[in-house]
Amino acid sequence: MKKKLLSVLLVASMVATMFVGCGSSSDSASKDSASTEEGAADAATSDYRIAMITDSGDITDMSFNQTTYEAAKAFADKNGAEFQYYKPTEDSDDARIASFENAVTDGYNVIVVPGYLFANMIKEVAEDYPNVTIIALDCGEGDFGDYKLPENVCSFTYQEELAGYMAGFAAVKEGYTKLGFLGGMAVPAVIRYGYGFVQGCNDAAVELGNASDVQVNYVYGGQFFGDEAITAQMDTWYSNGTEVVFACGGGIYTSACEAAQKVDGKVIGVDSDQSGTISQQYGDDSLCVTSAMKGLAPTVDTTLTDLFAGNWSNYAGKIENLGIVSGDDPSLNYVQLPTETWSMEKFTVDDYKDLVSKLYDGSITVDNSTDKMPATEITVKEYDNIH
Amino acid sequence: MGQKESFFKRPAVQTLLASVLCAVLGIIIGFIILWFMNSEHAAEGMGAILTNFFKYRIASTKTLMKYMGSFLVNSVPVILCAEAILFAYKAGLFNIGAAGQYTVGIIASLYTSLALGWNWFFCLLAAIVAGGIWGLIAGIFKAYFNVNEVIAGIMLNWIGLYICNIILGGEACMNQSKSETYEITEVNPSGILPGFMQEFFGGNQYMTIAIPITVVVAIIILIVLNKTTFGYELKATGHNKEAAKYAGMNAKRNIMFTLLISGAIAGMAAGLLYLTGIQHYKIASSVPGMGFTGIAVAFLGGLNPIGTIFAGLFVEYITLGGQYLNTNYYNPQVADLMIAIIIYLCGFVLFFKTILNRPGKVKVNANAEPAKTTKKEV
Amino acid sequence: MEDYVIEMLHITKEFPGIIANDDITLQLKRGEIHALLGENGAGKSTLMSVLFGLYTPEKGVIKKDGKEVKINNPNDATDLGIGMVHQHFMLVDIFSVLDNIILGSEPSKFGFLTKAEARKKVMDLSNKYNLKVDPDALIEDITVGMQQRVEILKMLYRDNDILIFDEPTAVLTPQEIDELMKIMKDLAAEGKSILFITHKLNEIMEVADRCSILRKGKYIGTVDVANTTKEELSSMMVGRNVKFAVDKEEAKPTKEVLKVENVCVKSKIHSNDSVHNVSFNVRAGEIVCIAGIDGNGQTEFVGALTGLDDISSGKITLCGEDITKKSIRYKNTHGMSHIPEDRHKHGLVLDYTLEENMILQRYFEPAFQKGGIIKKKDMRAYSDRLTNAFDVRSGQGALSKVRSMSGGNQQKAIVAREMDREHELLIAVQPTRGLDVGAIEYIHKEIVKERDAGKAILLVSLELDEVMNLSDRILVMYEGEIVGEVDPKKTTLQELGLYMSGAKRDDRREAK
Incomplete structure (x- = not known):
């Protein structure tokens, strides 16, 4: 018995010494590769x-x-x-x-x-x-x-406020009257999405003339991922009649989706077209109404392309504020709604294009300040941060 | 009397061996995991974790020293939390509440610094006092109402967390647009701990007196436990509560004192991290893991205040190592997995010790004078 | 040629720093009761551990029925039919007697327990040897004596024919001891061979056929019990002549040191008092003994007296001062010394070194600390002085962990500590429990010395020999009350027994 244990220990220590040996050799190997890498970087x-x-x-x-x-x-x-x-x-x-x-x-x-x-x-x-x-x-x-x-x-x-605006506008035009905004953390980008969303809802409701019926619940989760507490808050909203929630912040959409699924509610995605992700994850194609997208991927792609083509000087030292660059072709814009997976019926792609051109030519302006909740005719009910 | 055998029979040597064995085993298992994930690059990956920030030695010594500094700074709270747990453990108390005491330490240090604009010394003192009070509460419950300190500790952890979220989440401390606490350097420069050998450590601005304080605290704990009447009482209580009572020691007072001091150390741990400015507090939905990692570190360190320093450095080293893995082959969380395994293995330190101890496990009948037997043996 | 069932020939087992068994030979005949006698630390337990496969000896062979065997672990020993009743029982408290007996060799068919057969076998064995166990009782509900019988049944159930009893009487009451002796004789008569480890000479004289004696790891000899005397056995064991009677002069009591008035202690188990209305006094220069069968309130009374337990009513006066409500520390520093009943639970911090234990109640005195820092040198010097004066032996002197010391030396260390402390009253609770003759003699002598030095001594003991030999006055405690006071010179064991069993009662005290 004792001998067995002893031998186990022995083997362990042997392995350990072997390992130390191997560790140091790989150590030197990585050193070599690192220095060659550096050399390569210098050369070209x-x-x-x-x-x-x-x-x-x-x-x-x-x-x-x-x-x-x-x-x-x-x-x-x-x-x-x-x-x-x-x-x-x-x-x-x-x-x-x-x-x-x-x-x-x-x-x-x-x-x-x-x-x-x-x-x-x-x-x-x-x-x-x-x-x-x-x-x-x-x-x-x-x-x-x-x-x-x-x-x-x-x-x-x-200009997230534009994307938010378009999502809010579309949702209300589509016929939703009880909406919700679930932000991640109250950081400027998220706030712009949110305030834009509220403005969009408001303007659409004013146009439709049902501003007194439209209500937006507004809350920040305090984090960029969903959990039980946030899901519980969403459950409360949906069970009290909220029809669609704009889930705006990283992974926080999971909480909204979980809650929405129980009562056949809807969600609006953010940043990228989340309809695919959501329908795959929750097995419900109609769960995601639309997404307020901003063109992260195109930005990365364009900038890198220009960099590789030697056109870095276009960007050097600049902070570019990207938004709507074309009134005719929304797909060129850095903020948009996804037209390829369009599922809304009352608010059509053509309505959307019309909205974009109005935003482009300045006939509609959206306030981008993040100081305070924009004044609205619809009811906005603000909740305390969940976390 | 074989010299070798008696060397390995020494408790200190055994503890050291057991700890090293457990660390090595953790690394081996980590290597196996890497191997399973991507056998081709396992050696390279392990090399990256173990080489760690020493990879900067080819960049510049300055960068290397800077990251050495960051490594030390980040090790401070882990080590001190482990010291806090160790101290209580010696008195037979399992201070799982260290996490909560750490949390209230965060509250006190950041609130006094950001909202009240105090000098660093008083901010640190506030953290120590707050942690101490949090520990004392558990101590009072234990002493007067016989509430198990583990239960009280866990409850207080959560209470501490939510109080922390409320206080530090307020306008006075938290930058609402960033959802993290303000920079102490900007709001209250006097609240930052004085620097310590920053130039030597590549101009690392977070190198502060936290480092020497940690070492000093460990030494003080060592002395208190081994040289003083207070330590004598605590350890007696820890080993045998009934005997301590028989000897007339005041068990209630000792329980409260122990948890007070343990909590103060945990609170200090928070102060010494957050008052460097390296970390901001963000609203959290779970108790900081520092206090729990500390439990494992204390055991890995063989429940010795000095051993704990090395154990803390080791755990932090591996934790930091994860970011050097090539993410094309490995998920950086592998390092967390390895740490989790090592922490799990820490529980086996005692087990390893038992194995090492096996031949001498049964009590030795030591009636005859050793001198005689030595003669006989010759 | 003799018919030896087990032979252990020239066994040598060394530990670092000590040779626990030095060339020891032990031969066990079939059907005999063979006592293994030796002081604490003489090597008895080591020898049995070797036989049981817990240790591998450096030298020597073991033979079973004349054939050499290798015993590498307890399973090998079990396979050879060797069973052992340990000093501390290996039973699961919350299991029934039957479950404990079959634990580890559960009878099964197709993986299902077949308890009925097991029950039958157990009951047959129980009846055969008159063990009277209830197979369905839980271990935690039955007496220590019964638990021991369960251990015996465990061995019998496994068809062991070599039975080792490791100090089986240490935990038993006198009646239970008598019954055990009878059981052992029955077992031997049935052809079982018994090894009986003990240091109680009376028991050897009563039950054993032969006796092998060990001393300090060496084999001294084997004698036929019929042809020997207690005195011979004890001198072989200790290496010198031992006096059984305590030499002492007439007590010359002077002033009253301890006065106990109407002390009551609430029971932790039932609603009655566990100590009821106890009153007596102890004067300087006398040994007053509280006798009684275990569990009649002695432990609770001592707890109340020393402060380990709460007192519910009554008054305790020490040297004229009311100390009823004082702390343990106060009592410790104001004239009370206490040799506790359970040295492991109260008397010692087993993981502390000997020197650290020596200052257990004094570490805070200026002699041992300055500014909160313990004066290691003074502690060492003090410990060395005490260990020399009281002949406390240990492997590494002052630095030995107390856990590694033998029971006798642990007890001596406590006695040394308590007697050396400044005190007027010494409370000695079972001061010789589990000790060998040599140590008992020594401690008795020290207690008498204390008395003659003018200290008041309160002795609490279950050993009637000790009670009769040592005390100047005997108080008998029965169900929490003092039911009688007798003079050891004028009373008999029989009379004491009547008091202890509640059959007799002093009306004088009742009236009080």
Whole structure:
């Protein structure tokens, strides 16, 4: 008995020593490969290597990170560039900077970062690494403060209020009168979506003349993922008559969908066309009415394409606010509703195109301030943050 | 009397061996997991985790030292939470409430710093006091109402969390548009802990006196436990409550004192992390894991205050290692999985010890003077 | 040639720092009761562990029925028909007697328990040896004596024919001991061979056929019990002559030290008092003994007296001061010393070293600490002085973990500590429990020395020999009350027995 145990220990220690040996050898191997990588990067600077860093979520969040990841990866695959994503160990600037330097040390020189959380990281590292191109999404002037972006950085923000407006407008025109807005965290992008949504609902209701009947419940979950507490809140809404909820924030849509399914309610997706994801996940094609999209994927694709084509100067040091660029062809816009999976009947694609052109020519304006809830004729009921 | 045998019979050596064995085993299992996920790159992946931030040595020594600094800064709360748990454990109390004491430490340090604009010293003191009070509450319940400290601790963890969400979620502390607490550096620069060897550590701004304080705390705990009458009482109570009562020790007072001190250490852990500015508090729906990781770290450290420092560094090292995995082959969460396995194995430290101890497990009849037997043996 | 069922020849077993068994030979004849006698730490338990496969000896062979066998683990031993009743029973409290007996060798058919057969076998065995067990009672509900019988039945159920009893009488009442002796004789008569480990000479004289004696790990010899005397056995065991009677002069009691008035203690189990209206006094220079059968309120009374338990009413005066409501610490520092009944539960912190245990009630005194820091040197010196004075032996001196010390030395350490502390009153509860003759003699001598030094001594004991030999006055406790006070010189064991069993009662005290 004793001997057996002893032999087990012996074997364990042998394996351990073997392992230490193997660990050190792989250690030196990685050193070698790392240095060759660096050499390669030096030799051909035109060789772009693309990395993406996730924000507080993961690349499977069915939303922001995932869209960026997929777009960047698709581009890299198409152009034969190396690609890898990095996940910070925790949700802090320090960890994000660590991920950045990690990526740079691995030889990556184009870093795509989605989310306002990266503003501080950019301030910290951009000037130290002038040869590294940073493409930031959703980092607005408000996030950077007084900071002037250096040449190797560009950032894109979106006029989410327009997307929200269109979704709200469409939903009310479609005939919904009891609506809900479930935001993730009350960050500027989410607030713009929300206030835009409220304005869209209001304008549509005024046009229809049923403003007194239309009601919007408005809440922030306090996080970018669904959980029991949020689902419970959604259950309350749906069971009290809410017909459709605009689930606006990363993975938070799961809570809305779970609750909606129980009472045959509907949801509106966000950022990307979520109808496919949702119908696949919940086995219900009609669950997702529409999605308020912003063109993350096109932005990533276009910017990288221009970068590879040597047109970086178009972007260098700029913060671009992307919105509607065409009144005729909505699919060129950076904020849109998905026409390919259109499911609404009363509010048709043509109505949508009409709405876009009005937004484009300025006959309809949407307020993009995030200070306070826009004044409306419809009833907006604000709830306290769930978390 | 074989020299070798007696060397391995020494409790300290056995503890060390058991801990190392458990760490090595954790790494081996981690390697096997990597191997199953992607056999081709397993060695490379393991290499990346173990090389960790030392990969920066090719970039520059400055960067390397900077990340060494971050590593140390992040290790501080884990180590101190483990020290808190260890301290209570020596007195026979299982302070699972360390997580909650840590949480109220966050409240106190950030609120005093952000909302009240206090100097760092008082912010840290507030964290210590708050953690101590939180521990004391569990202590009072245990001493006077015989409520198990584990139950009271778990309850208080959640109470602490929600109070934290309410207080720090308010306008005074939280940047509502970012949903995280304000930068101490911007709101109240005097609230940041004084720097410590920042230049040496590549200009790492988060390197503060938290590091030396942690070491000092560990040494103080070591001394208190082994040299003082207070430690003598605590350990006696921990080993044998009835005997402590027989000896006239005040069990109630000791229980309360122990949890007070344990809580204060956990509260300090929070203060020493958050007052560096490296972390912001965000509304959370679960209690910070620090207090729970601390349990495993304390055991991995062989319940020795100094051993705990090394165990804490090891656990943090592996945790940080995950981000260096190539994400094209591995999910970065593998490192978390490895840590979970190592933590699980920590429970086996005692088991390993028992194995090592096996031949001498049964009580030795030590009546004859050792000198005589040595002679006989020759 | 003799018919030996088990032979252990030239067994040597070493532990680091000690040779526990040094060339020991033990031969067990078929159908005999063979006693294995030795002081605590003489190597008896080690030898039996070797036989049971728990230890592998460095040298020596074991033969069963003349053939050499290897015993590597307890299963091997069981296969050879060797069974053991341990000092501490290996029973599952919440299982029934029957379940405990069949545990580990459950009879089954196609994977289903067939308890009926097992029950029949158990009952047959029980009747055959007159063990009178109730197979359906839960272990936690039956007496210690009954539990021991369950252990015996476990061995019989497994058809063991070599039975080892490891100090089986230590936990039994006198009546139960008598019954056990009878059972053992019956078993031997049926052809079972019994090894009986003990250090109680009376029992050996009563029941054993032969006796092998060990001393400090060495084999001393084997004697036929019929041809020997207690004195011879004890001198072989201890290595010198032992006096059984305690030498002491007439007590010269002086001032009253302890006064107990109408003390009552509420029971934790039932609604009655477990100690009821107890009053007596102890004077300096006398040994007053509370005698009684175990479980008649002695433990509770001592608890109330020392402060370990709550007192519900009454008054306790020590040296003229009312200490009824004082803390344990106060009592400790104001003249009360206490050798507790259970040395593992109360008397010692087993995982502390010997020196740390020596200052258990004194660590806070200026002699041992300065500014909260323990003075290790002074602690060591003090511990060394006490261990030398009281001959406490341990593997690594002051640094030995108390857990690793033998029971006798643990007890000596407590006695040393309690006697050395400044005190007027010594409460000694079963001070010689589980000790061998040598240690008992020593502790008795120390207690008498204490008395002669003018201390008041309250002895609580279950051992009638001790009660009769040591005390100057005897109080008998029955169901929580003092039912009689007798003078040991004028009374007999029979009279004491009547008091203890509640058959006799002093009306004088009743009236009080």
